[in-house]
Amino acid sequence: MTHGNGRAGTVVFYWDYDTQWGGDRSRSDGGPKAWGRAEFEHTERLLELHAASSIPACFAVVGAAALQGERPYHDPAQIRRIALGGHEVASHGFEHEWVPGLGRQRLREVLRASKDALEQCSGTSVVSFVPPFNQPFDYARGWSFSLSERREAGPDRIDLERLCDALADTGYQSCRVAYRPVHLRVADRLLGRPWDRPRHPRRIGAVTCLRLNTPCGFGPGTMAILNRSAAQGGVVVVYGHPHSLQAGSAQDERWLVPLLAHVRRLCDEGRLQVALPRDLVGEGGA
Numbered sequence: 001m002t003h004g005n006g007r008a009g010t011v012v013f014y015w016d017y018d019t020q021w022g023g024d025r026s027r028s029d030g031g032p033k034a035w036g037r038a039e040f041e042h043t044e045r046l047l048e049l050h051a052a053s054s055i056p057a058c059f060a061v062v063g064a065a066a067l068q069g070e071r072p073y074h075d076p077a078q079i080r081r082i083a084l085g086g087h088e089v090a091s092h093g094f095e096h097e098w099v100p101g102l103g104r105q106r107l108r109e110v111l112r113a114s115k116d117a118l119e120q121c122s123g124t125s126v127v128s129f130v131p132p133f134n135q136p137f138d139y140a141r142g143w144s145f146s147l148s149e150r151r152e153a154g155p156d157r158i159d160l161e162r163l164c165d166a167l168a169d170t171g172y173q174s175c176r177v178a179y180r181p182v183h184l185r186v187a188d189r190l191l192g193r194p195w196d197r198p199r200h201p202r203r204i205g206a207v208t209c210l211r212l213n214t215p216c217g218f219g220p221g222t223m224a225i226l227n228r229s230a231a232q233g234g235v236v237v238v239y240g241h242p243h244s245l246q247a248g249s250a251q252d253e254r255w256l257v258p259l260l261a262h263v264r265r266l267c268d269e270g271r272l273q274v275a276l277p278r279d280l281v282g283e284g285g286a
Contacts, residue, residue, distance in 0.1 A: 009198060009229030009272045011263060012210060012280070013057035014090075014176060014239040015046060016130060019065045020072035022096040023243075027133060035243035036072025042245035043078060045253070047085055053260040055267075056085075058277050060092035060130035060176070063114030066121035076121045083122040088276040090128035091115055091172070099163060100136045100149040103156040107163070111170040127173040128277040134178035134212065136160050139204075144179035160204060168206040174277040175204075176237065178212040198225060198234025201284030208281045212237050217250025218259040226263065230271040235280070 016022075020036025043059075050057055059082050066076050083089050091114040093099070102110060111129070118126045138146040139160035150157060158166075160179060167175055180188070187195040196213040203209065214222040217240055229236045238259075244251035266272035 008270060009226075009231070009233050009266075010235045010275050010280075011226060011229065011272060012235060012237050012275055012277060013050075013055065014130060014237065014277075015043075015057055015059045016092060016132075016239060016241050017043065017059050017061040017065065018092065018096055018132075018241060018243065019062055019074075021062045021064055022092075022132065023072075025096045025098070025132075027098070038243040038246075039241075040071050040075050040078060042242040043082070045245060046242055047081065047087075049253075049257065049260060050087070051085060053264045055260055055263060055274050056087050056276055058088040058090050058128060058130075060090040060128075061118060062092045062096050062132075063094040063117040066117040079118070079121050080123070083124045088128060088278055089118055089122045089124055089126060090130055090174075090277065091118060091126055092130050093132045096132045098133060098135065099131045100138070100146075100153040100158050102158055104158070104162060104166065107158055107166050108170055111166060111172065115171060127171070127281065128176075129167055129172045129174070130176045131163065134176075136163060137179050139177075139179040142179050143181040143183070145182070164204040164207040164209070172207065173281045174208045174210070176212065176239075176277070177204075177209045194221070196225065198229040198232065198236050200235060201280050203284050203286045208277075208284055210235060210237050210277060210280065212239070214238055215250065216240060217244075217252075218255035219250035222250075223259060223262065226259070226266070226272070230266045235275075 019039050023033040023035045026033045066079050094110045094114040115126045136159050138149045201208050240251040245253050
């Protein structure tokens with residue numbers, strides 16, 4: 001079954017593979033976190049679950065994790081297993097950097113270092129990027145403004161357009177983005193919850209961007225948007241963190257397992273298809 005755009009709805013799964021590099025740089029309350037070891041242990045379980053449902057995912061990996069070394073910072077063998085399992089390996093920075101404050105020269109250094117480390121480790125081409133912390137949010141052309149980024153990052157601030165320019169210059173073709181235009185932020189406030197729907201890829205410069213449109217995790221809000229995509233078309237971006245697979249939140253395995261089963265049924269019925277970010281490169285308008 002296809003829709004007015006000539007294709008079924010589409011779902012893209014992402015796993016943000018932070019490792020302890022991300023734990024050390026956590027910007028949430030309480031400072032650094034000690035989740036690094038759980039990232040590796042839970043990824044083994046995720047590889048089993050995705051293989052059982054025949055659903056590939058994009059693992060956005062910090063480049064430093066691909067270098068030789070020990071857990072909880074490094075595991076190049078696991079990254080190779082991810083690639084061999086048919087999943088896409090994307091960059092999540094080199095050491096989980098906060099992108100808005102990097103500055104243009106340092107940003108390109110980070111992008112190149114991460115891409116090189118991941119490609120040498122996985123033996124695959126790395127064309128997709130997922131910014132740590134889902135930032136930058138600042139994208140004036142999309143009517144999304146982040147005053148905190150502008151204050152904290154300084155005059156060489158990286159907004160979304162500058163990020164996409166740097167990505168194109170360093171060989172990337174896809175980026176997951178999380179900016180929210182002003183009208184969506186107003187709707188969120190009026191409804192008391194995020195309001196979103198399936199969307200189509202958008203090109204910013206030469207980069208195909210997939211915008212987050214589900215809550216982090218696999219709960220009822222994510223399921224509702226998946227069902228809407230199966231009925232009406234459009235792309236759904238689903239994401240979580242391996243280290244949270246047993247955290248008791250919406251990223252928990254107890255929510256993930258039924259969601260994977262539901263996606264498998266929708267795919268078997270021809271109402272939904274699973275794509276990787278690299279599969280959608282070149283789609284969408286500016």
